[in-house]
Amino acid sequence: MGKGERTLSATKMDQSRIRAEKENVEYVETLGVHWRNLSVHFKDVQALAPCSGDVEAGQAVALMGPTGCGKTSLLNALARRGPVGGGQVWYGDDLAWSSALKRHVAFVEQDDLVFEGLTVRETLAFSARLRLPAASLKEKLERVDETLKLLRLESCAETPVGGMGGKTISGGERKRLMVGQEMLTRPRLLCCDEPTSGLDSATACVVVEALRDLARERRVAVVASIHQPSSRLFLLFDELLLLRKGGLTYRGSTADAGDAFAGAPFHLPCPAAYSAPDWLMEIVVENKVDSDDEKKRVLDERYGPSTLPPRTEPLRSLRAQKRRQRYAAPLTEQIAVLSRRSWKAVAPKVFKRSSLLLHGGNATLAGLMWWQLGYKEKDVFPRYTLAFAIPIAWIFFPLLDALPWFGAAQNMLRKDLACNAYRLEAWFVVDSTMNLVPMCAQSLMHLTIFYVLAGVSSNPAVWFALYAVLVASFLTFQSIGLMFSAGVSGENVVTVAMIYVTYVFLFTGLFVPVSQTAVPWAVYANPLIYILKLSADAIFGIDRKKFKCGNPDDGTLFPDSCDAGGDGKISVNDIYEEYHLDRFTTGQAIVALFVMFVVARSVAYLLLRRRMKQKERELMRYQDATPTAEEESKEDVAVAGEKA
Numbered sequence: 001m002g003k004g005e006r007t008l009s010a011t012k013m014d015q016s017r018i019r020a021e022k023e024n025v026e027y028v029e030t031l032g033v034h035w036r037n038l039s040v041h042f043k044d045v046q047a048l049a050p051c052s053g054d055v056e057a058g059q060a061v062a063l064m065g066p067t068g069c070g071k072t073s074l075l076n077a078l079a080r081r082g083p084v085g086g087g088q089v090w091y092g093d094d095l096a097w098s099s100a101l102k103r104h105v106a107f108v109e110q111d112d113l114v115f116e117g118l119t120v121r122e123t124l125a126f127s128a129r130l131r132l133p134a135a136s137l138k139e140k141l142e143r144v145d146e147t148l149k150l151l152r153l154e155s156c157a158e159t160p161v162g163g164m165g166g167k168t169i170s171g172g173e174r175k176r177l178m179v180g181q182e183m184l185t186r187p188r189l190l191c192c193d194e195p196t197s198g199l200d201s202a203t204a205c206v207v208v209e210a211l212r213d214l215a216r217e218r219r220v221a222v223v224a225s226i227h228q229p230s231s232r233l234f235l236l237f238d239e240l241l242l243l244r245k246g247g248l249t250y251r252g253s254t255a256d257a258g259d260a261f262a263g264a265p266f267h268l269p270c271p272a273a274y275s276a277p278d279w280l281m282e283i284v285v286e287n288k289v290d291s292d293d294e295k296k297r298v299l300d301e302r303y304g305p306s307t308l309p310p311r312t313e314p315l316r317s318l319r320a321q322k323r324r325q326r327y328a329a330p331l332t333e334q335i336a337v338l339s340r341r342s343w344k345a346v347a348p349k350v351f352k353r354s355s356l357l358l359h360g361g362n363a364t365l366a367g368l369m370w371w372q373l374g375y376k377e378k379d380v381f382p383r384y385t386l387a388f389a390i391p392i393a394w395i396f397f398p399l400l401d402a403l404p405w406f407g408a409a410q411n412m413l414r415k416d417l418a419c420n421a422y423r424l425e426a427w428f429v430v431d432s433t434m435n436l437v438p439m440c441a442q443s444l445m446h447l448t449i450f451y452v453l454a455g456v457s458s459n460p461a462v463w464f465a466l467y468a469v470l471v472a473s474f475l476t477f478q479s480i481g482l483m484f485s486a487g488v489s490g491e492n493v494v495t496v497a498m499i500y501v502t503y504v505f506l507f508t509g510l511f512v513p514v515s516q517t518a519v520p521w522a523v524y525a526n527p528l529i530y531i532l533k534l535s536a537d538a539i540f541g542i543d544r545k546k547f548k549c550g551n552p553d554d555g556t557l558f559p560d561s562c563d564a565g566g567d568g569k570i571s572v573n574d575i576y577e578e579y580h581l582d583r584f585t586t587g588q589a590i591v592a593l594f595v596m597f598v599v600a601r602s603v604a605y606l607l608l609r610r611r612m613k614q615k616e617r618e619l620m621r622y623q624d625a626t627p628t629a630e631e632e633s634k635e636d637v638a639v640a641g642e643k644a
């Protein structure tokens with residue numbers, strides 16, 4: 001690190017100290033983590049056998065071991081994202097876990113969850129805006145620049161993170177971006193779950209170099225689980241914690257690890273053809289280090305849970321006068337940032353070629369079928385069916401479009417909610433509304449083509465009314481789709497949606513009179529009948545044109561007007577009567593649709609909330625259910641006393 005950079009980070013530390021003092025929060029410059037006899041259980045499953053260790057500030061520590069030995073469980077316990085079954089854990093010199101520590105501890109998950117459509121800089125900027133408390137926008141953007149530099153992401157800052165076709169960032173850059181998102185909050189302890197999984201060894205080295213630099217330059221305590229590292233990558237770490245199912249197998253410098261079992265009673269020197277990490281993994285996986293009682297005894301003497309002294313002095317909680325607000329950004333800022341983020345994903349869909357072709361093609365085909373309707377008796381029935389044909393696409397597509405909504409968003413949502421980036425309500429309103437924008441544009445194009453080709457009316461009010469019907473239609477059916485998406489899991493969601501679509505098309509009263517069905521109320525619960533009514537109101541009611549009777553010898557559906565004695569004109573009232581369009585009023589149809597929209601959207605939100613809250617509650621249980629400092633100190637002294 002150059003002199004200039006050192007001065008820069010010294011200034012940053014001073015700023016952090018001043019900010020902490022202003023907020024009357026205890027300033028934490030570094031934060032190692034220490035654990036003694038720590039174990040993790042899930043009911044009867046022991047996920048992590050008792051083990052002890054330390055990760056000091058400024059150290060990069062690798063966590064290795066066979067699959068299922070408890071690496072993730074250990075990381076989760078240290079970052080309080082999972083249960084701590086037993087033993088002691090403390091932070092820094094003497095801090096017990098408390099919710100005030102949360103902001104100093106970051107966790108990088110195994111999955112690379114990025115919001116497709118954003119660039120690297122935008123991803124960091126949106127995270128900064130949502131996750132940095134009370135800093136000005138300028139400060140937040142400075143933090144983004146600093147993070148880009150720190151993780152050597154400057155050269156790809158303007159490259160999309162994925163999803164838009166064309167150039168996107170590499171796997172290694174993605175991993176560094178994940179670390180960068182966590183580094184924005186300047187944590188003192190960083191836990192990474194398999195940050196190199198899926199990367200080739202050269203790219204993995206770049207990621208680990210970034211972690212090591214972070215540890216050295218920023219005095220962050222870094223602990224990362226790692227699979228099959230190359231020798232070069234392995235030696236980038238200062239220390240190794242090697243786990244096996246029964247506990248810790250090695251704890252010490254990575255440089256000495258290869259020969260740790262060369263002597264008696266193990267006699268397992270690293271063969272010349274092997275790299276140290278490969279050799280260590282092999283002897284652990286094949287149980288070569290604990291194959292007899294003598295080896296077990298020596299292992300326990302060297303690395304067993306009681307080889308590091310427990311803490312006997314009381315612990316204390318981090319002093320934080322103000323109770324921190326749960327969300328760093330106010331609701332308005334959350335909505336503004338989420339809207340911009342969502343818009344980035346939605347904007348390319350508005351004029352997506354395939355969608356324009358689909359809806360333009362459908363409208364043209366339909367327009368050719370209902371070609372240039374007039375106002376004669378023969379046009380009455382086509383105009384009636386037109387009331388059905390115009391909104392039909394805006395029932396199907398919004399419903400089907402909404403089905404994958406929750407499945408696609410849930411992982412990202414879980415990650416963002418876990419770090420309190422925004423409220424679920426804010427995301428729900430913004431995301432579901434933004435997804436309507438492409439529909440608004442495409443339905444407008446669809447209606448206009450269809451309208452002109454079919455010669456619906458020269459009265460622009462008819463066009464406006466029909467567009468309003470389409471908006472009502474996709475609002476209602478999108479809400480119903482969201483409800484299915486949030487409430488029904490897996491493949492069943494498509495099955496349920498298809499059954500619902502069948503119901504919507506059958507229970508209209510068009511095929512069998514309502515009174516003759518076994519469940520007449522089911523017709524009235526069908527949103528389609530209200531959409532049909534409103535669509536017919538626009539076509540006949542707003543236009544209010546009379547239709548010229550045809551030749552009476554051909555037969556007529558409107559004998560009162562067209563047989564002898566009639567005036568030769570079919571009125572709107574005759575049409576309403578013939579097609580039972582006066583079953584309910586326009587006002588009743590609007591109210592019914594509005595109620596259905598509100599109910600479906602509210603149920604969708606409640607179902608989503610129920611699903612997300614289960615996970616969130618679990619996390620909060622680990623993060624917030626903490627004994628007071630006094631209780632914890634008593635407990636720790638008692639544990640230490642028992643051991644002594």
Ligand SMILES: Nc1ncnc2c1ncn2[C@@H]1O[C@H](COP(=O)(O)OP(=O)(O)OP(=O)(O)O)[C@@H](O)[C@H]1O
Nearest residue numbers: 042045046047048066067068069070071072073074
């Ligand atoms: N929530 C849970 N409920 C029940 N058992 C669990 C749970 N989480 C983990 N386990 C079990 O605990 C053991 C340790 O799991 P953990 O994920 O910590 O291992 P790991 O070393 O990280 O594995 P991998 O390298 O495959 O990711 C495994 O046997 C796992 O099945």
